[in-house]
Each structure stands twice: as structure tokens, then as C-alpha cells.
Amino acid sequence: MLDYAGLEALAAVLREGSFERAARRLHVTPSAVSQRIKQLEERVGQVLVLRGSPCTGTDAGRRLCLHLEQVQLLENELRRANPDLLAGSSGAPAPTLKLAVNADSLSTWFMDAMAAFTAGGNELLDLRIDDQEHTGERLREGEVIAAVTATGAAIAGCNTWPLGTMSYVAAASPAFIVRHFAHGVTPAALARAPMMIYDRKDRLQERWLQAHGLATRAQPPRHALPSNFGYVRACEVGMGWGMHPTALIANQLAEGTLVALLPNAPLDVPLYWAHPRSAQQSLTRLTQCVMAAARHCLEAPPGAT
Amino acid sequence: MLDYAGLEALAAVLREGSFERAARRLHVTPSAVSQRIKQLEERVGQVLVLRGSPCTGTDAGRRLCLHLEQVQLLENELRRANPDLLAGSSGAPAPTLKLAVNADSLSTWFMDAMAAFTAGGNELLDLRIDDQEHTGERLREGEVIAAVTATGAAIAGCNTWPLGTMSYVAAASPAFIVRHFAHGVTPAALARAPMMIYDRKDRLQERWLQAHGLATRAQPPRHALPSNFGYVRACEVGMGWGMHPTALIANQLAEGTLVALLPNAPLDVPLYWAHPRSAQQSLTRLTQCVMAAARHCLEAPPGAT
Numbered sequence: 001m002l003d004y005a006g007l008e009a010l011a012a013v014l015r016e017g018s019f020e021r022a023a024r025r026l027h028v029t030p031s032a033v034s035q036r037i038k039q040l041e042e043r044v045g046q047v048l049v050l051r052g053s054p055c056t057g058t059d060a061g062r063r064l065c066l067h068l069e070q071v072q073l074l075e076n077e078l079r080r081a082n083p084d085l086l087a088g089s090s091g092a093p094a095p096t097l098k099l100a101v102n103a104d105s106l107s108t109w110f111m112d113a114m115a116a117f118t119a120g121g122n123e124l125l126d127l128r129i130d131d132q133e134h135t136g137e138r139l140r141e142g143e144v145i146a147a148v149t150a151t152g153a154a155i156a157g158c159n160t161w162p163l164g165t166m167s168y169v170a171a172a173s174p175a176f177i178v179r180h181f182a183h184g185v186t187p188a189a190l191a192r193a194p195m196m197i198y199d200r201k202d203r204l205q206e207r208w209l210q211a212h213g214l215a216t217r218a219q220p221p222r223h224a225l226p227s228n229f230g231y232v233r234a235c236e237v238g239m240g241w242g243m244h245p246t247a248l249i250a251n252q253l254a255e256g257t258l259v260a261l262l263p264n265a266p267l268d269v270p271l272y273w274a275h276p277r278s279a280q281q282s283l284t285r286l287t288q289c290v291m292a293a294a295r296h297c298l299e300a301p302p303g304a305t
Numbered sequence: 306m307l308d309y310a311g312l313e314a315l316a317a318v319l320r321e322g323s324f325e326r327a328a329r330r331l332h333v334t335p336s337a338v339s340q341r342i343k344q345l346e347e348r349v350g351q352v353l354v355l356r357g358s359p360c361t362g363t364d365a366g367r368r369l370c371l372h373l374e375q376v377q378l379l380e381n382e383l384r385r386a387n388p389d390l391l392a393g394s395s396g397a398p399a400p401t402l403k404l405a406v407n408a409d410s411l412s413t414w415f416m417d418a419m420a421a422f423t424a425g426g427n428e429l430l431d432l433r434i435d436d437q438e439h440t441g442e443r444l445r446e447g448e449v450i451a452a453v454t455a456t457g458a459a460i461a462g463c464n465t466w467p468l469g470t471m472s473y474v475a476a477a478s479p480a481f482i483v484r485h486f487a488h489g490v491t492p493a494a495l496a497r498a499p500m501m502i503y504d505r506k507d508r509l510q511e512r513w514l515q516a517h518g519l520a521t522r523a524q525p526p527r528h529a530l531p532s533n534f535g536y537v538r539a540c541e542v543g544m545g546w547g548m549h550p551t552a553l554i555a556n557q558l559a560e561g562t563l564v565a566l567l568p569n570a571p572l573d574v575p576l577y578w579a580h581p582r583s584a585q586q587s588l589t590r591l592t593q594c595v596m597a598a599a600r601h602c603l604e605a606p607p608g609a610t
Contacts, residue, residue: 015505016505017505025524027522093526094526096527106530106532106534106535107532107534107535111538111539111542112542114539114542114544115539115542115543115544118499118528118543118544119543122526124499124526124527124528125528125529125530125544126528126529127528127529127530127531127532127535129531129532194423194429200320200321200322219330221398221399221429222401222429223423223429223430223431224430224431224432225411225430225432226432226433226434227408227412227432227434227532227533227534228532228534228535229411229532229533229534230411230412230416230432230533233416234416234419234420237416237417237419237420238420238423238424239419239420239423239430
């Protein structure tokens with residue numbers, strides 16, 4: 001068996017970022033934490049923690065942490081199903097699941113999944129928000145145990161299920177459209193009108209421009225605003241045009257504070273749920289909650305009945 | 306004089322993350338970008354770019370970039386004030402200002418500042434969102450040219466102005482309060498009730514617990530959700546209790562979807578606007594917009610008239 005006291009110390013250091021804070025969490029001294037991690041590193045024959053401010057995990061360290069989280073989830077389920085059997089250990093802390101989700105899912109359908117999941121158990125969630133093209137990397141690197149991703153391609157060691165399609169609309173405020181597109185939504189006008197991007201990884205706007213033959217050699221000026229709420233507001237106040245989940249801005253479109261740049265020109269992004277094959281069992285309940293919320297809010301994946 | 310063609314290549318590489326994308330932006334070959342940066346590094350006698358995926362800047366590289374941005378801002382103002390004098394160079398791209406702002410400011414008063422600033426000029430904004438205790442570090446490290454911070458303490462080489470106070474309220478959904486605080490908001494109940502944090506850096510909840518004598522040795526279970534919109538929603542759906550800007554959840558408090566844990570127990574966080582002294586002139590218009598929005602939405606700083 002692995003050294004689980006060592007793994008708990010490792011997980012605490014990576015979560016808290018320092019030996020001191022990890023020690024406080026575990027109610028031991030920092031030198032005890034240091035000792036446990038040193039022993040663990042000797043037994044597995046690899047460096048697991050990159051000492052720094054904050055301390056971070058090596059690939060091997062992160063993989064061991066994810067394994068520990070899976071074991072904790074299974075233990076937690078066992079304890080829930082057998083409250084008498086394990087009454088003595090009921091003081092065990094609730095396990096934490098690290099998930100990577102794209103901001104637009106979080107703003108729309110994923111909240112329902114989290115609400116149902118946390119209402120039905122004591123597990124804690126630690127969310128990382130990233131572009132849907134990049135959440136898969138966080139899974140591959142062992143930083144999270146499951147991810148909502150736009151990559152249907154296989155991720156080594158992972159299972160991937162289609163969740164459905166998120167529909168995006170290019171929209172801006174009426175005043176912005178009058179100011180920049182009085183002579184039509186042309187490539188020349190789009191080359192000068194400020195475009196809102198979420199962050200540097202965000203390529204949705206460029207994909208939409210290309211899909212409609214509107215891309216030019218001159219790239220449009222860009223404001224970057226990595227906040228889902230702020231992104232919509234920034235378009236409403238006229239800072240730029242942007243790609244919005246159609247469901248998220250339904251009110252704004254109905255009230256006319258945001259207007260589609262082109263009629264009937266959505267961009268459809270298929271989404272997937274992915275996690276390591278080894279975590280399938282420990283994530284059963286979460287996967288059910290995620291699937292139910294996606295079925296309710298996203299357009300059905302192609303081929304689904 | 307510095308080599309400004311080299312500085313432009315450096316800024317493009319750090320902004321785009323790779324030599325290839327920087328070359329596309331500048332309409333030159335990747336080897337031309339590489340050559341310019343090599344020459345610049347030889348002239349300043351330091352490594353400026355850490356080659357990787359993505360490429361990142363050394364301290365010196367970031368500082369040179371910020372200098373370039375300040376020069377571009379000044380050029381931009383000169384061009385606006387003298388359209389005839391510089392007609393030949395009117396094709397210069399709009400300068401981009403990197404700013405660090407805390408999520409709660411972005412959700413409340415900072416949007417007005419950005420709307421006024423972008424409506425009055427062509428400058429582009431590149432926002433970084435971080436905890437108000439940590440935005441100052443991004444300024445110190447030369448990653449941004451200005452920041453909204455909670456640190457009134459002097460930052461080397463920077464000017465700092467008080468903006469006013471943001472008031473926070475600890476709140477949760479009525480169902481959550483019934484479930485966890487039926488016998489009062491006690492230290493024992495708070496040690497078991499899930500707490501929402503924005504991310505690992507977020508200490509507002511702990512500060513509030515300490516301010517009201519409610520902290521315990523056992524730390525509360527925590528969900529982490531680094532999204533301003535998602536954070537409020539997660540509390541509304543009953544995932545946990547959290548610290549919210551009072552102004553942000555005024556509707557929820559009025560409608561009763563969120564309820565204060567304790568009456569009349571706000572946590573006041575003073576905010577500051579900080580930027581390098583050398584950037585004072587180039588940031589004059591932005592600073593005016595920021596001050597005006599803060600004056601309108603935040604509580605006046607102590608001692609202000």
C-alpha cells in the first residue's frame with residue numbers, strides 16, 4: 001500500500017501552497033509535514049513538491065494527489081452507505097473535487113449540476129475556470145479530476161462523453177452597432193471595431209469571423225476581460241462586440257440592450273465531460289448530476305436520442 | 306534611445322506567447338522577431354524572454370514592455386491632440402493598458418470607469434482579475450501598469466490614492482440558513498457549514514469570522530469558485546455562505562434570495578488606485594475615470610471631504 005499519511009501531507013501542501021499552512025490544517029508541526037513528504041519522495045523515488053512561494057506539485061506529485069482524492073471519494077461513499085460500520089471515523093473531513101469548467105458553462109447550465117451534487121452529499125468543489133479548449137490540458141496534467149471541455153478527441157487514460165452543444169451569438173449594444181457598423185457588418189468595419197475577448201486563449205470571435213468570411217489580415221483591436229459577468233456588461237456599455245452564449249443573454253436580446261451582429265449566424269460549440277478512467281467509479285454521482293443538467297440546458301449532441 | 310522596433314517585437318511575443326504569433330501580428334517573419342529580440346537582449350545585456358510554451362517575460366523584459374506601453378500611451382495622446390501634425394502615422398495601432406482589478410470591483414463600480422474611459426478614446430484594456438490583496442504584487446512585478454488594490458502601504462516606485470471603502474456582507478440562502486444555523490450562527494455551526502471562497506487567496510471570510518469572534522480551530526469546509534457571477538449564484542442555490550459586496554447583492558437581499566448571517570455586521574475593505582510614478586502622465590485620463598466612478602459608487606475614504 002501507498003503511504004496515505006504522506007499523501008495527505010502532500011495534498012495539504014499543494015492545496016495550501018506552503019508547509020506552514022498545511023501543518024496548521026493537519027494540526028501537526030511544519031517539520032512533521034516536511035518529514036512525511038521527504039519519506040514519501042524517497043519511497044516513490046521522485047521529487048513530488050517544487051518548494052517555492054507557493055509550493056507546487058511535480059507531475060508525479062499531482063498524480064498522487066488525484067489518486068488520494070479518488071480514494072477519499074470512495075471512502076466517503078462507503079461511509080455514507082454504511083454509517084454504522086464506520087461510525088468511529090465519521091470525523092473524517094469531506095473530500096474536495098477539483099474540476100475545470102469553462103466560464104460560459106458555469107454561467108449557464110453547470111450551476112444546476114453543482115447545486116444538485118452538493119445538495120446530495122458533503123463533497124466540496126474546487127473550481128478552476130479556463131477556456132473550453134484548454135480545460136482538457138488541466139485534466140491531462142493531473143491538476144483536476146474532471147473537466148468540461150470542447151475537445152472530443154481522446155485524452156490519454158480518460159473517458160469522454162458528449163454533453164451537447166452550446167450555441168453562441170455575436171452581439172453588441174445598439175449604440176456600438178450604430179457607431180461601428182452603420183455601413184454594414186463588413187470585414188473593413190470589423191477590422192476597426194473593438195472586439196471583446198475573455199482572455200488570450202479565447203478564439204471564439206476569430207472562429208466566428210472565419211466561419212462567415214469576415215476575417216481580415218488586420219486583426220481587430222481587442223479588449224480582454226476574463227470575467228463572465230463583466231464580459232456581458234462590457235458589451236452592454238458599448239466597449240466592444242463579443243461572442244455570448246445565446247441562453248446567457250436571452251434577456252438582453254429580448255430587451256434590446258444587446259443586438260446580434262448578423263441574423264441567424266450562431267456558432268455551435270460541442271461540449272464534453274471528461275475524467276480519468278480510474279476515477280469513473282468515484283465520480284458516478286457527480287457525472288449523473290452533470291449529465292442531467294446538460295441534458296436539460298444544452299442542445300442534444302448529434303446522434304443522441 | 307532604446308531600440309523601439311526591438312521593444313515592439315518583445316511586447317508582441319509576451320502578449321501573444323509565441324514568436325510565430327508575434328510575427329503574424331507584426332507582419333514579419335518569425336526569424337525577424339527572433340533577431341530583433343536577440344539584438345535587444347545583447348544591447349541591454351540581459352535575457353528578456355523565457356522561451357517556452359507560452360513564452361514569458363523576465364523581470365527586465367516585463368519592465369521594458371511597461372515602458373513601451375507608457376510611450377505608446379503618450380504617443381497616442383499626442384496624436385489625438387495634434388491630428389494634423391502626425392497625419393502620416395495615423396495608422397499606428399491603439400495602445401493596450403494592462404490593469405489588475407479585483408473581481409468585486411469589476412462587478413460593481415469599475416465597469417463605469419472602463420465604459421467612460423473607452424468611450425473617450427481608442428485605448429484598449431487588458432484586464433487581470435486577482436484578489437484585492439494580490440493585485441499590488443502584479444504591479445510590483447511589472448505585469449500591469451495600474452491596479453485596484455487593498456494595500457494602502459507604499460509600493461516601491463508607485464503612487465497610491467485612496468478610492469473609498471467597499472462594504473461586504475456575509476450572506477446565504479434562506480434554505481441554507483435553516484439547514485445549518487437553526488440553532489444560531491455559532492462557532493460550532495460555522496465550523497461545519499460549507500463556506501464559499503473565491504479562490505485560495507481569498508481571506509475575507511476568515512477576516513469576518515475573526516472580526517466577530519466566530520473563528521474556530523477547525524477550519525470550515527470550503528467550496529472554491531473563482532467567478533464573481535458564479536459565486537453569488539452558488540450562494541443563492543445553497544452551496545454555501547459567502548462574503549458579498551453589499552451593493553452587488555442589494556436585489557437579492559431585498560427579494561430575500563440571500564439573507565445576512567448577522568444583522569449590522571459588515572466588513573469594510575478600503576481600496577486604492579496604484580500605478581508607477583513614471584506612468585502618472587500617461588494614465589491621467591484613466592485615473593480621472595477611475596476616481597469619478599469610485600467617488601460615485603464607493604463609500605468615501607476616511608478624511609475625504
